[in-house]
Amino acid sequence: MSLESKKLRYGIIGTGMMGREHIRNLLAIDNCEVVAISDNHAPSRAKSAELINGVTQFSDHREMLSTNELDVVIIATPNNTHLNILDDVLEAGPHVLVExxxxxxxxxxxxxxxxxxxxxxxxxxxxxxxxYRFMAPTRRLIREVSSGTCGKVQMVAIREHRFPFLEKINNWNRFTSNTGGTLVEKCCHFFDVMGLIAQSQATSVFASGNQDVNHLDEFYDGKRSDILDNAFVIVEYQNGVRGMLDLSMFAEGSKNEQEISVVGSKAKLEAMITESKVRIGLRANGTTGVEEFVVKQPHGVIAGFHAGASYLEHLAMQRAIRSGSKSEVTLSDGLNSVAIGQAAHVSIAQKRVVEISEITN
Ligand SMILES: NC(=O)c1ccc[n+]([C@@H]2O[C@H](COP(=O)([O-])OP(=O)(O)OC[C@H]3O[C@@H](n4cnc5c(N)ncnc54)[C@H](O)[C@@H]3O)[C@@H](O)[C@H]2O)c1
Known part of the structure; x- marks a missing residue:
C-alpha cells in the first residue's frame, strides 16, 4: 500500500517523559498508530502501555526493530544513547525521528x-x-522575518528564564557526560531557532556561564552533578547577524519561559512564548505604534508540554513521509545546533572566542 493513505505504524524507543509526549500526540492524530514500545526500565514501559491498548512491549529496541513491522520509529532515550540507537534504526530502515x-x-x-x-x-x-521551531509565536516570527517585515535582520536575542532541570530516569540529565552540557542539551533548540531567523551559518561563539545555584548538593554514586545553570552566549553569523542567548534555570518567577527579540533595519519583532504573543514595532511608527497580538496553534491540540509543538512536528513529518519529500529538520540542522552549544562550552572553559570551524573540522 502506498504511504500516502496507509495507517502509519509507529514504534517508540524510550518511553519516559518525552516518549509519552510523542505517544499522546500520535494518539491525537488520525491514520497512525503506536504498535510497539521499547524501554529497558519497566516502570516507563508500564506508564506508556497504560496509554495504548494492546501495544507490544520490548525491553531491547533491537528486538522491536527485528519485527520489521514499523513504518516510523521515534528515539526518545537519553542523549548519550542516540548515536548507537539511531545506527540500529538506520540499518533497519524505517523513517525515524531522533530527539x-x-x-x-x-x-x-x-x-x-x-x-x-x-x-x-x-x-x-x-x-x-x-x-521549538514549531511553536506558534516562533513560527509567526520566522514568517515575518522571511517576508521582510523586519528589513535586514541584525540582532537576534533569545532569553530562556525557567525552572531547573526536571528529574529524569536514573538522573541521566545531571551530568554533562550524558547530556553534552546544558548549552547542547537544552539550548540546541534556541540555536536552531536563532539560525532560522539569522538565515545564515554561525561562525564564532563567545560565552560566559556556570553552575551557580542548582543541583550543587546533589550527589549520585559519590559524584556531584555538574550541570551549568546560567549563561550568556554570543553568536556571530556569516552574514553579519549577531545572536545572543540569555539562559537562567533558576528563574521560576518569569512570566514567559522564553522570549525572542529580532531587530532589523525596519522593525523590532518580539515573541513572548508562554503568553503566545507577538509584537511588531516598525521604526517608522515609534513606541506608540507597536502592534501586539495573540498567536494560537491552528489545531488547538496541546497533548503534553511544548505548547502543541510536538503535534505540529508530527503532522509535518507525516506530510514529508506521505509525499516522499525531504525532512524539514535534518541531521545537518541537528549538527549545527549542537556545534554552537559545544563551542559555547569550550568558550566558557577556555575564556575565549571559539570559531565554529574548530569544532566541526
Ligand atoms: N524536544 C523536546 O523539547 C524535548 C523535551 C524533553 C526531552 N527531550 C529529549 O528526549 C530524550 C528523552 O528525554 P526524557 O525527558 O524523556 O527523559 P526520561 O528520563 O524521562 O526518559 C528516557 C527514557 O529512556 C529510557 N532508556 C534509557 N536507555 C534506553 C535504551 N537503551 N533503550 C530504550 N530505552 C532507554 C529510560 O529508561 C527512560 O524511560 C532526551 O534526548 C531529551 O533531550 C526533548
Whole structure:
C-alpha cells in the first residue's frame, strides 16, 4: 500500500517523559498508530502501555526493530544513547525521528550523518526533534522575518528564564557526560531557532556561564552533578547577524519561559512564548505604534508540554513521509545546533572566542 493513505505504524524507543509526549500526540492524530514500545526500565514501559491498548512491549529496541513491522520509529532515550540507537534504526530502515540533541558532540553528529548516507533508502525521512521551531509565536516570527517585515535582520536575542532541570530516569540529565552540557542539551533548540531567523551559518561563539545555584548538593554514586545553570552566549553569523542567548534555570518567577527579540533595519519583532504573543514595532511608527497580538496553534491540540509543538512536528513529518519529500529538520540542522552549544562550552572553559570551524573540522 502506498504511504500516502496507509495507517502509519509507529514504534517508540524510550518511553519516559518525552516518549509519552510523542505517544499522546500520535494518539491525537488520525491514520497512525503506536504498535510497539521499547524501554529497558519497566516502570516507563508500564506508564506508556497504560496509554495504548494492546501495544507490544520490548525491553531491547533491537528486538522491536527485528519485527520489521514499523513504518516510523521515534528515539526518545537519553542523549548519550542516540548515536548507537539511531545506527540500529538506520540499518533497519524505517523513517525515524531522533530527539534533540542529535548527539552529545559534533563528532558523533558527523558519524550519524555518515551512517545515514551509508544506509541510504530512497524516500526515508530522518528528522531531528528540534520542535521549538514549531511553536506558534516562533513560527509567526520566522514568517515575518522571511517576508521582510523586519528589513535586514541584525540582532537576534533569545532569553530562556525557567525552572531547573526536571528529574529524569536514573538522573541521566545531571551530568554533562550524558547530556553534552546544558548549552547542547537544552539550548540546541534556541540555536536552531536563532539560525532560522539569522538565515545564515554561525561562525564564532563567545560565552560566559556556570553552575551557580542548582543541583550543587546533589550527589549520585559519590559524584556531584555538574550541570551549568546560567549563561550568556554570543553568536556571530556569516552574514553579519549577531545572536545572543540569555539562559537562567533558576528563574521560576518569569512570566514567559522564553522570549525572542529580532531587530532589523525596519522593525523590532518580539515573541513572548508562554503568553503566545507577538509584537511588531516598525521604526517608522515609534513606541506608540507597536502592534501586539495573540498567536494560537491552528489545531488547538496541546497533548503534553511544548505548547502543541510536538503535534505540529508530527503532522509535518507525516506530510514529508506521505509525499516522499525531504525532512524539514535534518541531521545537518541537528549538527549545527549542537556545534554552537559545544563551542559555547569550550568558550566558557577556555575564556575565549571559539570559531565554529574548530569544532566541526
Ligand atoms: N524536544 C523536546 O523539547 C524535548 C523535551 C524533553 C526531552 N527531550 C529529549 O528526549 C530524550 C528523552 O528525554 P526524557 O525527558 O524523556 O527523559 P526520561 O528520563 O524521562 O526518559 C528516557 C527514557 O529512556 C529510557 N532508556 C534509557 N536507555 C534506553 C535504551 N537503551 N533503550 C530504550 N530505552 C532507554 C529510560 O529508561 C527512560 O524511560 C532526551 O534526548 C531529551 O533531550 C526533548
Amino acid at each position: 534533540k540533541p542529535l548527539c552529545t558532540t559534533v563528532k558523533d553528529c558527523q558519524l550519524a550523518i555518515e551512517r545515514d548516507k551509508q544506509t541510504h533508502r530512497d524516500g526515508r525521512v530522518v528528522w531531528v526533534g528540534l520542535e
